[in-house]
Every structure is written in C-alpha cells, then in structure tokens.
C-alpha cells in the first residue's frame with residue numbers, strides 16, 4: 001500500500017499542495033514552522049479521520065477556511081483506489097472511497113494502515129495504559145476482522161453497566177448484562193493476546209538489532225487476573241463497583257507491560273533507548289500486518305534525528321527501508337538523513353511557508 005498522489009487543501013498552513021510520492025523513502029525538509037509535520041499529519045488524518053497532534057480536529061483546518069480537503073490515489077495490493085476526505089469546522093466529515101460515500105471511519109483505517117514515529121512517540125511508554133491499549137488494538141483490529149465489532153460491543157455494554165451501577169441497580173439486574181460482557185470481553189482478550197504473542201516473535205529480532213545488550217520482556221495484561229474467571233470476578237467485585245460507579249476490572253484496563261528484568265523500561269532505559277524501543281514496536285506492527293494480511297503500512301517519521309546518534313539513525317532507517325513500505329521522513333536538515341541512508345531517498349520535497357516543491 002502506498003500513496004501515488006496526495007492533494008492537500010487548507011490543512012494548517014498548507015493552502016494547496018499536490019505531491020506524487022515514491023513508494024520508497026520520501027524525505028520532506030524545511031525550516032521550523034514551514035509545514036513538514038503538517039504533511040505527515042494530513043496523511044494520518046486521511047487514514048484515521050483525526051490528527052496525531054491535536055484532539056481537536058477543527059484546529060487542523062486553516063484558520064481562514066471553513067473546511068479542509070484531502071485526496072489520495074492509493075496503490076494497493078488489490079489495485080488502485082481513490083480516497084477523499086472533507087472535514088468542516090462544524091464537525092461534519094465527508095469521506096469517499098472510489099466515489100462511494102463511506103459511513104464508518106474504521107474503513108479509513110482498513111484502507112490506509114499508518115504507523116507514526118514522532119519525538120513524542122515514547123510517551124507510549126510513560127503515559128497511562130490507554131495509549132498502549134490503542135497500540136495493541138491497532139494490531140488486533142487489522143489482524144482479526146471480528147475484533148472491531150467485539151470491542152464496540154464491549155464498550156457499549158460497559159457503558160450501560162456503569163450507568164446501572166450509578167443508578168444503584170441490584171446485582172440481579174446487572175448480571176443480565178454481565179453475561180454479554182463476559183462473552184465479548186473474552187473474545188476481545190483472546191484476539192489481543194494472540195496478537196501480542198505474534199508481535200513478540202517479530203519484536204525480539206528488531207529489539208535485538210536496536211538494543212542488543214538489553215533483555216526486554218513484553219507481555220500482555222488482560223485487565224483482570226488471568227487465573228480468575230471474569231464472570232465470578234464481576235460478581236465478587238459488585239459492591240466495590242457499586243460504590244465507585246465504575247467497573248473496576250475488565251478488558252478496558254488491559255495493558256502492554258514492558259520490562260527489563262524487574263524494572264519497567266522507563267526506569268531502566270535512556271531516552272534514546274526508549275525511542276528506539278518505540279520504533280521497534282512500530283516497525284514490528286507494520287511487519288506483522290504485512291505477514292498476516294499482505295498489507296504494507298505507511299510510516300510517518302517526524303524529526304528523526306532528534307535524540308538518536310548517527311549509528312542508531314542509520315540502523316533505524318535501514319530497518320524502516322527493509323520493510324519495503326512507503327516512508328515519509330521529515331527533517332530540518334536533509335543532510336542528516338541523506339548521510340544516514342545506504343542509498344539516496346526515492347524523492348525529496350522542500351517545504352517553505354506551506355508551499356511544497358519537489359527537489360530534483
């Protein structure tokens with residue numbers, strides 16, 4: 001999967017740009033504030049229907065405009081496709097795939113799998129479990145077609161259960177919902193578990209190259225004690241849940257645990273090493289998707305040089321290019337990237353005040 005053409009209109013400071021990227025590594029360079037990250041963000045927006053920088057989607061619309069438009073011509077394993085998205089300031093969003101209106105935004109993610117590596121990416125290891133759950137669920141979503149609906153159902157039932165708890169409902173009322181919850185929670189958990197197992201296999205090799213002297217263990221925690229039956233747990237924790245008005249355990253508390261010996265990775269590794277670990281996780285995800293679904297992800301790598309030494313920059317670019325995926329890398333100084341590559345970038349773009357030009 002790659003972008004053969006990308007048109008951007010009214011996205012942050014980019015009023016109009018048309019790029020014809022290559023299937024290999026595309027280097028985007030320019031000064032601070034020129035609009036490099038906005039190009040990556042626009043690709044992400046097209047694949048996810050939201051930004052990786054701001055929770056408020058209207059912020060990405062150019063301040064003087066009412067809507068933004070993105071269009072991409074995609075080269076997929078199954079042939080070509082045209083994907084278009086228009087987002088209005090009032091929140092409305094129109095998405096079209098080959099001219100047909102798309103109702104579910106999950107279709108975007110199915111069509112355009114994206115991996116992002118930014119200087120902030122290592123917060124994946126620092127923040128609460130939500131970001132790590134999203135990481136697992138990206139893979140679970142792509143690796144098993146039944147995951148999405150099972151997770152949507154789990155969340156719906158959890159919401160209803162929590163409302164009943166807040167209403168002070170009796171356990172017999174709640175038990176009715178628990179049966180459904182247990183069914184979907186087990187489905188979600190089994191897909192997540194299987195996904196992390198498969199990911200671990202690939203991850204070992206990549207981590208071995210990036211951090212050869214560190215023994216990192218990655219494991220999945222389901223959100224409740226794996227030796228305990230979930231239905232029984234929901235029953236025994238009913239009074240606790242009732243007083244908090246929330247379901248205390250379940251798949252909504254799942255996490256990915258990363259350790260070096262007995263220490264959490266964030267206490268055992270340097271900032272640079274943590275970044276490499278996050279890169280390894282993202283590369284492994286992309287590789288697994290390729291193995292399982294014969295689909296390439298697009299890699300968006302923002303400000304690659306930051307905090308990586310020349311040797312690790314080289315190693316990372318080598319691993320990325322070896323995936324065979326389309327890659328977009330931004331940098332202020334293109335030399336730092338070009339010097340770290342075994343062969344020249346497939347294409348270079350220069351960005352200045354939101355204007356994008358191809359560098360021949």
Ligand SMILES: Nc1ncnc2c1ncn2[C@@H]1O[C@H](COP(=O)(O)OP(=O)(O)OP(=O)(O)O)[C@@H](O)[C@H]1O
Nearest residue numbers: 012013032033034035036037038059060061062063
């Ligand atoms: N909604 C908006 N409308 C117009 N301009 C915007 C909007 N949001 C951000 N900008 C501007 O767009 C510019 C592009 O920012 P962007 O983060 O893409 O630059 P960058 O080249 O990646 O910079 P850096 O190297 O500092 O990360 C900034 O100057 C910013 O002030």
